[in-house]
Amino acid sequence: MRAVTATAAPLGQAFSNLAGPACRRSFATSSRLDAGYGFIGLGRMGYPMAKNLRAKIPQSDTMVIHDVNPAVTESFAKEVGNVEIAKNVREVAEKTETILTVLPQPHHVQSVFHQILKPPTLITEAPNRRERLFIDCSTIDPRTSSEVANATHSSQQGKFVDAPMSGGVVGAAAGTLTFMVGAPADGIDRVREVLSLMGRRVIHLGPPTSGLKGKLANNYLLALNNIATCEAMHMGIKWGLDGQALADMINSATGKCWPSEANNPVPGVVPNAPAGKDYEGGFGTSLMLKDLGLALTACAQADVVPRLGPYAKDIYAAAEGAEDCKGRDFSVVYRYLGGKE
Amino acid sequence: MRAVTATAAPLGQAFSNLAGPACRRSFATSSRLDAGYGFIGLGRMGYPMAKNLRAKIPQSDTMVIHDVNPAVTESFAKEVGNVEIAKNVREVAEKTETILTVLPQPHHVQSVFHQILKPPTLITEAPNRRERLFIDCSTIDPRTSSEVANATHSSQQGKFVDAPMSGGVVGAAAGTLTFMVGAPADGIDRVREVLSLMGRRVIHLGPPTSGLKGKLANNYLLALNNIATCEAMHMGIKWGLDGQALADMINSATGKCWPSEANNPVPGVVPNAPAGKDYEGGFGTSLMLKDLGLALTACAQADVVPRLGPYAKDIYAAAEGAEDCKGRDFSVVYRYLGGKE
Numbered sequence: 001m002r003a004v005t006a007t008a009a010p011l012g013q014a015f016s017n018l019a020g021p022a023c024r025r026s027f028a029t030s031s032r033l034d035a036g037y038g039f040i041g042l043g044r045m046g047y048p049m050a051k052n053l054r055a056k057i058p059q060s061d062t063m064v065i066h067d068v069n070p071a072v073t074e075s076f077a078k079e080v081g082n083v084e085i086a087k088n089v090r091e092v093a094e095k096t097e098t099i100l101t102v103l104p105q106p107h108h109v110q111s112v113f114h115q116i117l118k119p120p121t122l123i124t125e126a127p128n129r130r131e132r133l134f135i136d137c138s139t140i141d142p143r144t145s146s147e148v149a150n151a152t153h154s155s156q157q158g159k160f161v162d163a164p165m166s167g168g169v170v171g172a173a174a175g176t177l178t179f180m181v182g183a184p185a186d187g188i189d190r191v192r193e194v195l196s197l198m199g200r201r202v203i204h205l206g207p208p209t210s211g212l213k214g215k216l217a218n219n220y221l222l223a224l225n226n227i228a229t230c231e232a233m234h235m236g237i238k239w240g241l242d243g244q245a246l247a248d249m250i251n252s253a254t255g256k257c258w259p260s261e262a263n264n265p266v267p268g269v270v271p272n273a274p275a276g277k278d279y280e281g282g283f284g285t286s287l288m289l290k291d292l293g294l295a296l297t298a299c300a301q302a303d304v305v306p307r308l309g310p311y312a313k314d315i316y317a318a319a320e321g322a323e324d325c326k327g328r329d330f331s332v333v334y335r336y337l338g339g340k341e
Numbered sequence: 342m343r344a345v346t347a348t349a350a351p352l353g354q355a356f357s358n359l360a361g362p363a364c365r366r367s368f369a370t371s372s373r374l375d376a377g378y379g380f381i382g383l384g385r386m387g388y389p390m391a392k393n394l395r396a397k398i399p400q401s402d403t404m405v406i407h408d409v410n411p412a413v414t415e416s417f418a419k420e421v422g423n424v425e426i427a428k429n430v431r432e433v434a435e436k437t438e439t440i441l442t443v444l445p446q447p448h449h450v451q452s453v454f455h456q457i458l459k460p461p462t463l464i465t466e467a468p469n470r471r472e473r474l475f476i477d478c479s480t481i482d483p484r485t486s487s488e489v490a491n492a493t494h495s496s497q498q499g500k501f502v503d504a505p506m507s508g509g510v511v512g513a514a515a516g517t518l519t520f521m522v523g524a525p526a527d528g529i530d531r532v533r534e535v536l537s538l539m540g541r542r543v544i545h546l547g548p549p550t551s552g553l554k555g556k557l558a559n560n561y562l563l564a565l566n567n568i569a570t571c572e573a574m575h576m577g578i579k580w581g582l583d584g585q586a587l588a589d590m591i592n593s594a595t596g597k598c599w600p601s602e603a604n605n606p607v608p609g610v611v612p613n614a615p616a617g618k619d620y621e622g623g624f625g626t627s628l629m630l631k632d633l634g635l636a637l638t639a640c641a642q643a644d645v646v647p648r649l650g651p652y653a654k655d656i657y658a659a660a661e662g663a664e665d666c667k668g669r670d671f672s673v674v675y676r677y678l679g680g681k682e
């Protein structure tokens with residue numbers, strides 16, 4: 001159970017220093033749940049996640065929160081209650097043991113952990129002297145995440161795992177998110193326990209950075225499948241086919257994919273899909289652009305030459321720049337292409 | 342039941358001339374199955390389809406076959422038996438009533454029907470004086486198909502429907518093909534009856550050319566989804582992820598599509614997929630190139646600007662031109678990209 005996979009060796013080594021009695025206890029029982037939780041980044045995703053977390057952990061457990069915008073933490077304290085507002089991120093890490101971060105960009109993650117990790121006295125001098133578990137739910141590039149993970153592990157103050165999510169704001173509010181996790185095998189049980197308080201599925205893909213890599217590969221694929229679906233539906237309808245008949249055929253054939261079946265870009269084909277609500281809600285084109293950009297960066301770092309991705313990025317950027325498409329679900333590419341609505 | 346949809350009006354009109362007692366009988370009973378069948382084009386798809394047809398129709402029914410290659414028809418007569426070999430395609434049409442064509446290129450379809458339709462005496466003077474039902478299972482461009490359909494209908498010798506298929510050689514042999522049909526509503530029952538002898542599903546998409554349009558839209562989508570899957574699997578594995586773990590995650594997430602789930606390009610991920618057999622069998626890259634080319638032609642004819650398709654075509658062409666990829670299943674794009682096997 002404590003076996004460390006080959007690829008996780010350096011991290012496993014760092015973690016073995018932390019595998020003291022407190023750590024073992026957490027794997028054997030759920031009494032760890034009486035420990036403190038920290039939450040940094042109460043944005044559109046973080047806020048509802050933190051709300052679910054506070055509702056699911058015992059009332060006696062401490063929860064310490066922080067956000068760059070003080071109005072947000074105050075609003076959270078008022079709406080949800082039973083939380084302590086920290087004046088900075090270091091204070092969150094000093095007072096709690098399991099710390100979640102949900103931040104928008106790589107530099108935010110770097111900056112937050114730079115503040116958290118120095119001085120390296122969280123275990124030796126802080127009010128709470130247990131090893132820390134840092135779960136970063138931000139979607140950033142794997143290289144930055146790896147640097148932060150290494151800095152955390154070499155500081156010997158805790159373990160760092162990447163756990164980007166899918167499911168959007170709706171999933172965050174409903175507690176139905178899917179988390180893709182990169183963590184050493186010997187830390188996954190506790191990670192699963194925590195994330196299950198905010199989501200429905202926790203998929204462990206391998207050692208640290210694997211969660212991010214999986215999410216970026218999936219979203220690269222999704223980015224292309226979505227444009228392909230918008231194009232196929234557009235051409236079929238321009239050729240004179242009935243949109244519903246075409247979608248039904250595709251969804252019983254080899255063209256079937258999430259964008260054709262669950263998020264069809266033609267208004268009315270899938271009840272309640274964003275297409276039928278003027279492309280409101282759903283997965284914003286700007287978020288897809290962000291993920292696609294991260295995937296392309298990670299490709300460049302690994303000497304992978306992306307083929308269709310760069311063209312897809314241009315299409316999403318152009319759609320996001322069009323007045324009637326801006327700020328909408330990424331299926332709005334259908335409208336951008338001139339699709340009949 | 343005999344209502345003609347608005348878009349099918351001109352064809353419906355032509356067909357109303359043919360709706361004599363023989364025609365009505367065919368919809369009400371299956372006694373039409375005692376009539377003669379013609380089969381033109383016994384290639385890789387046509388041969389096993391014709392074989393299934395001969396096996397499923399009563400032994401007393403006539404079957405007349407033709408192929409440009411006489412060795413093939415002789416071989417068929419020897420292997421299957423109970424068929425008459427026609428010396429040309431006109432003879433097939435003169436002696437039978439339901440005629441299937443399975444031809445490789447648009448010009449083959451044009452040429453065959455040019456020979457079949459002249460002189461326009463099939464109903465007035467031929468040995469069999471019933472109206473003809475021509476079912477063209479070739480995958481060609483909708484414009485050519487429309488021209489041939491119009492020529493057939495204006496000659497008043499029968500009706501012409503397009504019924505391209507999916508399922509490949511394996512599906513043709515097993516009789517599990519899916520047919521996408523473009524036919525007037527009042528002719529679909531008999532078409533369904535005939536095609537069900539060679540396939541499992543018959544999807545009626547609308548008036549003539551709709552079957553082809555549906556197939557081309559679906560395969561355009563599939564062409565892109567396949568490259569996207571090859572790219573996503575390649576980058577994930579290059580980043581260090583386990584191929585099986587990545588595929589499992591994608592297939593439970595928004596990246597799921599036919600190429601990721603049923604035809605995963607990474608050897609061993611999907612048992613019996615072509616990837617695990619050195620990319621043998623499956624759907625040849627050259628066929629995908631053909632369909633993609635037809636879709637792009639149809640886009641140009643309808644003033645639709647394809648976005649990712651032209652780039653995809655370049656990738657398939659380059660893969661088909663690579664020594665270790667040529668002549669293999671289209672998932673071989675993964676190998677072409679340098680994917681780890």
